[in-house]
Amino acid sequence: MSPNTTGLHYMPWAFSNFRDKPFWLNRVAFIALILVSSTAFAQDGPSSNSSKEFAGLLTGNSKHASDPSAPNPIAETAIAKTGYEVAEQPHADIWTQVAELRELVNSQEYEIASLRSQLQTPLTQKMAHSGNQWFATYESVIAQPIQNNTTGLIIETDSGYSHIAFPWQMEHSPRVQFGKQSLDDSLGWRVRYWQFRHTEGFVANDANGLIPLGNEATVGYLSEDGDITVGLAFIEEGEFRSKIRTDVIDWEMQRQLADPLNVYAGIRYAKLAQTYVAMTDQGNANSISEFRGIGPTVAMRLQHNLALKQLSLFTELRGSLLFGHKKFSVADDANNLTQSIGDIDLRSFRDGGDTLSSNAEMQIGIRYTPSNWMSLTVAFEAQHFTNVGGPNPTGVFTGPDSGLSGDSPIDDSLSFIGITVGTELLW
Structure with missing residues (x-):
């Protein structure tokens, strides 16, 4: 060259x-x-x-x-x-x-x-498309119950009538789940159990001003011609309590449709029991409302990994249809009367279904995954159960001439709203 x-x-x-x-x-x-x-x-x-x-x-x-x-x-x-x-x-x-x-x-x-x-990216955020993964989760559901009817007492004053509501606040309730999650085209499964069991109450008298001196209070359920037939009247002091207990069990199959999306389908059993107790100077009254049902449930979970390592956003939606039986009963020792609806049934529980309730849930939050075997979550959560009944006094005053008017206690709804803090272990 x-x-x-x-x-x-x-x-x-x-x-x-x-x-x-x-x-x-x-x-x-x-x-x-x-x-x-x-x-x-x-x-x-x-x-x-x-x-x-x-x-x-x-x-x-x-x-x-x-x-x-x-x-x-x-x-x-x-x-x-x-x-x-x-x-x-x-x-x-x-x-x-x-x-x-x-x-x-x-x-x-x-x-x-x-x-x-x-x-x-941690393995739990970018999952391999093969195999299964065992997991166990504990969640603290810190939620406030919301009843359709929160009345604990009706106060009659010179200017009219006032309903005193139960001061429900945020309460802790545990939820656990266990299962095997599919990371490919096979099916996984999980079992979940949630329990809420809390009581709220208050004392009313002239000392704390809830029943002003010279005025009276009423606990009314049923009435006839404006007069109480079941309940208490002319109350000057008393203690009032409301209790809510829920037991919800889910058994579901799981399938991963895409890397960020999982769908679930299975069976849900739910028991929602609510009680009301009034102990007053005019006698005692108590009532109970209970729903038990079982039916199909479907859910979906969507997760989005963030640019920051180990963090992701997630949301979970659920819908259920529960077919079962509900009952309501109330009694007082002032009138010595008891009124019940659905409390006595000639059929067995298996054949005695008469109520259809729907249930919706939503959860949205953030997940932190410090390692491949553990993750932490914080989320906003809301639940709603329709047509499960309520125990609190249903009577309302329509005016001095018409007196007390009662309402049905068995078609009320029950909701929960709050935050959830959870820990999940994977292996």
């Missing part, structure tokens, strides 16, 4: 041949060519014509850039070291190809950063 070719001939050849090659091969070729030139510069010295021409080429001030016919010591040195000679190309094409290579390098670096981020 002739050593008299001018221009930086070997660099366009490298760019045109390695432009579409893998990122690592491009960089190796580029570095190799630079090393060949820099070796020659080291031998010639920093003040040599080769060094000056190379520096000028990088800054755009080389002699060859202004006079392409001038001899180029860089090309001569590279040809002597490598033994290759290529056709001359314009100097502008060299920098165009350098810019293209730089864009390719930036693109490859972005892809490498993306792959590195995915590799750092």
